[in-house]
Amino acid sequence: MYAQLVKSEGKSKAELTPEDHAFQARIDAGEKIEPKEWMPEGYRKTLIRQIGQHAHSEIVGQLPEGNWITRAPTLERKQILLAKVQDEAGHGLYLYCAAETLGVSRDELLEKLHSGDMKYSSIFNYPTLTWADMGAVGWLVDGAAIMNQVPLQRTSYGPYSRAMIRICKEESFHQRQGYAIMMKMANGTPEQKQMAQDALNRLWYPSLMMFGPSDKDSVHSVQSMAWKIKMNTNDELRQKFVDQTVPQAEYLGLTVPDPNLKWNEEKGGYDFSEPDWDEFFNVIKGNGPCNKERLGARVKAWDDGAWYREAMVAHAKKKAARRTVAAE
Ligand SMILES: [Fe+2]
Ligand SMILES: [Fe+2]
16 A cells, blocks of 8 residues: 555666675575665665555554444444454554664654655545445455555565564454455345445445556656565556455455456456546545545644653653662
8 A cells, every 4th residue: 555655766777886786686585684784775765665654554544444433333343343443553553663673763754644744545535434334444455455465574674574474464354354244234134235335336446546556657666676675566466456356246246336347368367447546646645535634633643642752751761760870
């Protein structure tokens, strides 16, 4: 999801130093790069942006679902949704920590999120209107996230790849809980089935957008792929997602809202319509249905938490002072 926004900071061939070549050789040999080791500035910057945007997506992604915790239809659904939303907070934490190993602070990253300098996944700027959306979000949005993140378990930066391993385990639970909701709705009353169909209709194309612009418009992926920061192209992942998801929709008895969707025997995958890329870029620019609300909620949470952060710092200072006195 974050991949859609990442630009690489590659050099031209002539500018490469012996260190750059040695670094690339380590990556080609499948070695992991660890925090204190030498790395090209572009690698570090691209990773900070990618991991930071990924972290922001996790915590902003809590908002559309957190909104449904009080309205979940049963106690069991409420517990499951609570657990999922908490998992997303955990994902945010692992990822901010991974970004911090690259020499940026969490405060700096959050400041950039709040000022609009850094983005989060466009999908979270769409509203969640009914309970069926909780099903469709888990099924499609977490499903697309898994598609993106499973290959990133093999990414070249050690802390990022290790964070991904744990995150992917939890994401697959998220995807299944979403599909379980869809099964219940699709096999329920005609009204419930209609709600499930409506959620699929609204979230299908925004989910396809999560993989980022078409490869022909994505000029920044070559360097990122050489560095193994990005493992697949946007179009490859989108195709995989469609191929996996269409049979799941069929199993639910729901219709994917794309008249051009057709199995293509020759390529061994579905042909499908591209999302509306003008809409995508417009949402990224800040003009989606919920951008202001989402960012407003994050800024408010930061401001409301100021007293707590200050208290923690004061407490840590007191403790340190006490330790100094005891040591004297
Ligand atoms: Fe997550
Ligand atoms: Fe998730």
